[in-house]
Amino acid sequence: MELTVVGSVAIDNVQTPLEKRENILGGSATFASYAASFFTPVQMVGVVGEDWLPEHTKIFQEHNIDTEGIEIEKGGKTFRWSGKYLDNMNDRETLDTQLNVLGNFKPKLPESYCRTKYLFLGNGAPSTGLKAIDQVRDVELIVADTMDLWINIAREELDKLISRINGLVLNDSEAKQLTGEINTLTAGRKLLDRGLKFVVVKKGEHGAIFLSRDGLYVVPAFPTEKVIDPTGAGDSFAGAMFGYIVSQNGKLDEKTIKNALVYGTLIASFCVEGFSLESLQKVDIAAIESRLSQFRKVASF
Amino acid sequence: MELTVVGSVAIDNVQTPLEKRENILGGSATFASYAASFFTPVQMVGVVGEDWLPEHTKIFQEHNIDTEGIEIEKGGKTFRWSGKYLDNMNDRETLDTQLNVLGNFKPKLPESYCRTKYLFLGNGAPSTGLKAIDQVRDVELIVADTMDLWINIAREELDKLISRINGLVLNDSEAKQLTGEINTLTAGRKLLDRGLKFVVVKKGEHGAIFLSRDGLYVVPAFPTEKVIDPTGAGDSFAGAMFGYIVSQNGKLDEKTIKNALVYGTLIASFCVEGFSLESLQKVDIAAIESRLSQFRKVASF
Numbered sequence: 001m002e003l004t005v006v007g008s009v010a011i012d013n014v015q016t017p018l019e020k021r022e023n024i025l026g027g028s029a030t031f032a033s034y035a036a037s038f039f040t041p042v043q044m045v046g047v048v049g050e051d052w053l054p055e056h057t058k059i060f061q062e063h064n065i066d067t068e069g070i071e072i073e074k075g076g077k078t079f080r081w082s083g084k085y086l087d088n089m090n091d092r093e094t095l096d097t098q099l100n101v102l103g104n105f106k107p108k109l110p111e112s113y114c115r116t117k118y119l120f121l122g123n124g125a126p127s128t129g130l131k132a133i134d135q136v137r138d139v140e141l142i143v144a145d146t147m148d149l150w151i152n153i154a155r156e157e158l159d160k161l162i163s164r165i166n167g168l169v170l171n172d173s174e175a176k177q178l179t180g181e182i183n184t185l186t187a188g189r190k191l192l193d194r195g196l197k198f199v200v201v202k203k204g205e206h207g208a209i210f211l212s213r214d215g216l217y218v219v220p221a222f223p224t225e226k227v228i229d230p231t232g233a234g235d236s237f238a239g240a241m242f243g244y245i246v247s248q249n250g251k252l253d254e255k256t257i258k259n260a261l262v263y264g265t266l267i268a269s270f271c272v273e274g275f276s277l278e279s280l281q282k283v284d285i286a287a288i289e290s291r292l293s294q295f296r297k298v299a300s301f
Numbered sequence: 302m303e304l305t306v307v308g309s310v311a312i313d314n315v316q317t318p319l320e321k322r323e324n325i326l327g328g329s330a331t332f333a334s335y336a337a338s339f340f341t342p343v344q345m346v347g348v349v350g351e352d353w354l355p356e357h358t359k360i361f362q363e364h365n366i367d368t369e370g371i372e373i374e375k376g377g378k379t380f381r382w383s384g385k386y387l388d389n390m391n392d393r394e395t396l397d398t399q400l401n402v403l404g405n406f407k408p409k410l411p412e413s414y415c416r417t418k419y420l421f422l423g424n425g426a427p428s429t430g431l432k433a434i435d436q437v438r439d440v441e442l443i444v445a446d447t448m449d450l451w452i453n454i455a456r457e458e459l460d461k462l463i464s465r466i467n468g469l470v471l472n473d474s475e476a477k478q479l480t481g482e483i484n485t486l487t488a489g490r491k492l493l494d495r496g497l498k499f500v501v502v503k504k505g506e507h508g509a510i511f512l513s514r515d516g517l518y519v520v521p522a523f524p525t526e527k528v529i530d531p532t533g534a535g536d537s538f539a540g541a542m543f544g545y546i547v548s549q550n551g552k553l554d555e556k557t558i559k560n561a562l563v564y565g566t567l568i569a570s571f572c573v574e575g576f577s578l579e580s581l582q583k584v585d586i587a588a589i590e591s592r593l594s595q596f597r598k599v600a601s602f
Contacts, residue, residue, distance in 0.1 A: 088483050182389050184506075185526045205485075206507035207521055218521045218600050220508055225486045258602045299519045300601050301559045 002041045002066075003246040004113050005033045005239065006132040007122020007145075008102055009046035009070065013082040014231055014275060016089065021229075024276035025056055026081060028122030028145065031232035034277055035267045036120065036243025037064040038288065043113045045069035045132065049076035049101045059277065068110045076101035089227050090204060109135045118246045121165070122235055123147050126157035133164050141197075141250050143167035145238045148174050166197040169238040175201050184209060185216075197252065200241065200261075202234050207265065210257055217254075219261040220299050222269035222291065229275045233268045236280070240267035266291050303342045303367075304547040305414050306334045306540065307433040308423025308446075309403055310347035310371065314383035315532055315576060317390065322530075325577035326357055327382060329423030329446065332533035335578055336568045337421065337544025338365040339589065344414045346370035346433065348406045350377035360578065369411045377402035390528050391505060410436045419547045422466070423536055424448050427458035434465050442498075442551045444468035446539045449475050467498040470539040476502050485510060486517075498553065501542065501562075503535050508566065511558055518555075520562040521600050523570035523592065530576045534569045537581070541568035567592050 007029030013022045029046045036042050043066045048056075052072055060067050079102035082095040105128055109116075114135050121129035121144035129144055136142075142165040150158045151174060162168060168191060172184055181187035184201055188211040191199045198212040207220040241264030248256045266288055273279040308330030314323045330347040337343050343366045349357075353373055361368050380403035383396040406429055410417075415436050422430035422445035430445055437443075443466040451459045452475060463469060469492060473485055482488035489500045489512040499513040508521040542565030549557045567589055574580040 183526050183528065185524055189526075203507065206504065209524060216524060216599055218524055219602070220519045220521045223486055223510060223517060223519055225484050225490075227484065254598075262602050296602070297555075298517055301520070301563050301597070 001118065001246050001249060002043050002116055003036050003118045003120060003243055004043045004045060004069070004109065004116040004136070005029050005036060005120045005122060006045040006107050006128065007032060007124050008079055009048050010079045010081050011051070012080070012231065012276070014229055015084040016229055017085065017087050021275045025059070026231060026276060027079065028124060028235045030277070031235035031271065032120060032122045032145070032239030033060065033065050034063060034280055035236035035239035035271070036246070038240060038267060038283070038285070039243040039247040039263065042066065042243070043069055043116065045107050045109055045113065047071045047073055047101045047105045049073055049078040051078050059281070069113055071108060073101040083231070085230065089230060107132045107135075117141070118242070118250060119143070120239065120242050121145065122239070126150055126154050126161040129161050130157065130164065141166050141245075143169060143238070143242045145169040145235065146174065147171070148177060151177055162191075162194055162196065167200065167242070168196055169200045169202065171234070172201050172203045175199070185211070200238070202237060204233070208237065208261060210261055212252065215254065215257060217257055217261060219265050222265050222295050223298065224269050224273070227272045228279070230272050231276075233272050236271040237264040237268035240264045262292065262295065263288070266295060302419065302547055302550060303344050303417055304337050304419045304421060304544055305344045305346065305370070305410065305417040305437070306330050306337060306421045306423060307346040307408050307430065308333060308425050309380055310349050311380045311382050312352070313381070313532065313577070315530055316385040316396075317530055318386065318388050322576045326360070327532060327577060328380065329425055329536045331578070332536035332572065333421055333423045333446070333540030334361065334366050335364060335581055336537035336540035336572070337547070339541060339568060339584070339586070340544040340548040340564065343367065343544070344370055344417065346408050346410055346414065348372045348374055348402045350374055350379040350402045352379050360582070370414055372409060374402040384532070386531065390531060408433045408436075418442070419543070419551060420444070421540065421543050422446065423540070427451055427455050427462040430462050431458065431465065442467050442546075444470060444539070444543045446470040446536065447475065448472070449478060452478055463492075463495055463497065468501065468543070469497055470501045470503065472535070473502055473504045476500070486512070501539070503538060505534070509538065509562060511562055513553065516555065516558060518558055518562060520566050523566050523596050524599065525570050525574070528573050529580070531573050532577070534573050537572040538565040538569040541565045563593065563596065564589070567596060
């Protein structure tokens with residue numbers, strides 16, 4: 001079953017305390033699509049500029065991702081983000097943002113994508129997500145990932161988006177900010193009250209919490225000492241989680257949700273072990289299953 | 302098998318955003334002893350003043366705790382701590398500390414305690430812990446809990462203490478501070494290199510990590526919306542964890558450690574649901590086992 005992913009495609013410059021890398025592939029759709037495609041075929045929707053390289057398209061196509069939805073805007077430049085991770089590797093500063101073609105991004109879903117049953121809206125302007133939702137006719141489950149920027153500058157559109165989706169993925173601090181609650185669970189329940197089927201609160205190195213009307217599940221992060229570049233970890237977690245749910249035909253029973261959270265955690269743990277998609281590109285099903293056994297030993301009881 | 306617990310006994314004033322409570326029972330030995338005594342008989346060592354109430358002693362005695370080691374210092378006043386929790390219920394400010402009899406605390410273990418096989422040093426001055434260690438003759442496992450205060454003001458004695466114990470329990474930020482590392486696991490491993498059998502890193506609402514030379518286990522916190530007073534949660538976690546290990550004759554195999562972490566987490570989750578020992582006093586084995594089933598459903602996979 002195909003999952004359609006809409007979000008940003010970026011060229012990043014990333015600086016960590018140990019290393020600096022320029023012109024590497026990034027963006028929410030990039031990480032979420034790649035992560036989801038370990039579990040289910042993906043249809044990717046985004047916009048890039050004329051500086052886009054065929055090699056980039058190839059990376060997706062060779063990993064179960066249909067790229068017909070990646071629009072190359074003539075005369076435009078791809079969205080660029082430059083960021084710097086501080087010593088603790090958790091906090092980061094944005095050094096520069098050049099929206100370029102993303103500034104005016106109106107997602108156009110190829111006709112065949114409009115019948116998708118599953119839609120994932122990677123982190124991006126809520127208005128972009130709304131435009132994508134308007135184009136899908138047979139959708140059964142829409143999940144969106146968001147971030148604090150949109151709570152601060154596009155609150156009204158974000159609220160509208162939340163009213164049209166089924167699952168929301170967001171950070172701990174964002175859930176609290178969005179609801180004015182200090183307790184993560186209370187914040188999550190308040191978000192559920194807006195008509196969502198489920199809310200997933202991401203806590204970075206501390207794992208994640210899944211909340212639905214009749215379910216509550218927590219998963220710790222896979223403990224790792226090898227954190228090379230955290231960029232895309234949240235997108236990868238969300239993409240893999242939803243990709244797994246789609247591979248189970250959108251079921252939301254206990255077993256599917258727990259597996260989805262665990263696979264999301266594992267794919268995110270691979271993601272941070274390299275810049276851009278570098279580490280994920282080396283991962284295969286055997287590596288995922290081997291890490292799953294390790295994780296069971298470490299965290300299941 | 303008895304566990305001997307040495308630490309502070311306090312009279313606390315606690316203020317939360319919702320409520321203020323005065324003259325309530327507190328201190329590291331209080332919480333750790335009570336928590337451990339759900340699993341194994343405890344011998345408690347501490348000092349109090351003439352303001353100490355027989356009711357307080359009774360609370361311990363009725364819960365499998367031998368109080369022969371609680372010294373009542375004539376003419377003295379019990380250690381008093383006043384603190385205020387901020388809106389997020391995680392950060393707190395100390396409003397007032399009156400060391401009183403704790404200022405000159407030299408733990409004297411009753412003769413029968415000196416043959417203890419298991420010693421827990423609740424958070425307190427490292428010099429106090431060292432004095433207790435000097436008195437035990439047949440000890441097999443010593444575990445100490447510490448906090449940032451001692452890293453800041455008694456580093457040399459803390460280092461000495463670490464060289465004489467087998468297990469160290471401390472907060473995430475303290476592990477990082479003590480080792481200069483930014484990654485929790487790396488910090489834990491560096492502490493292991495000092496000759497410890499194991500290190501347990503507490504992460505509050507995010508759970509805990511257990512590290513030994515051949516084991517790595519993580520446990521999330523039991524998710525709860527009902528946080529009345531976090532005081533003593535860390536002490537309760539550590540006390541229950543070690544109490545369970547003692548109940549299994551000090552075994553440190555995978556199953557025992559995982560159970561110990563899980564029971565520590567559950568007892569801490571009860572602790573925060575009331576002021577002082579109030580919530581823990583209502584807990585029985587059935588309540589613990591029922592919460593264990595809930596926790597398995599929520600967090601095991």
